[in-house]
Amino acid sequence: MHPSKVERSRVFRLTDLPNIGKAGAADLELLGIRAPEQLIGKCPFDMYAALCAITGQRHDPCVIDVFMSVTRFMAGEAARPWWDYTQERKLRLQANEPIV
Template sequence: MNPLKVDRTRIARLTDLPNIGKASAEDLRLIGINEASQLAGMCPFELYRRLCEKTGLRHDPCVIDVFMSVTCFMNGEPARPWWAFTAIRKAALAERAPHASPGPAG
């Protein structure tokens, strides 16, 4: 859902979360996330790793940005567009391992 349209009091489905459409909701379900409340306290990098592992593919790293947006939202932060997390993701990955990829190679 568009972050500007998210109403924290009306989160009934995964697609009610900021930046989550049908495809992202399916990705979350694939890794065992069926309710928005399950995202509270989750690590977006771990969610990405699980998705890549489950599908056997290295997904676009922007998926991490989407996962960052929803985990932060479910931890009480305001809804923000996924691209607001791109620089944060890049810095975090550079800090973790300067030459490592964020998920398994496909």
């Protein structure tokens, strides 16, 4: 869902989350995440690595940005577009922070 349309009190399904549509929800379900609450405390970089391992392919790194947006939202931050996290992801990867 577009971040501007997200109402925290109405987040019940994965597709109610900011930046998550059908494809994003399917990726989360591959990771065993069926409800938004299951994102609390998750590491977006670990989620990305797990998704790549499960599917046997390297996904676009922008998926990390989407995962950052939903984990941060579920941690209490405001809903923001996924691309707001791109620079942070790039800096963290450039600093060689490992992706498990």
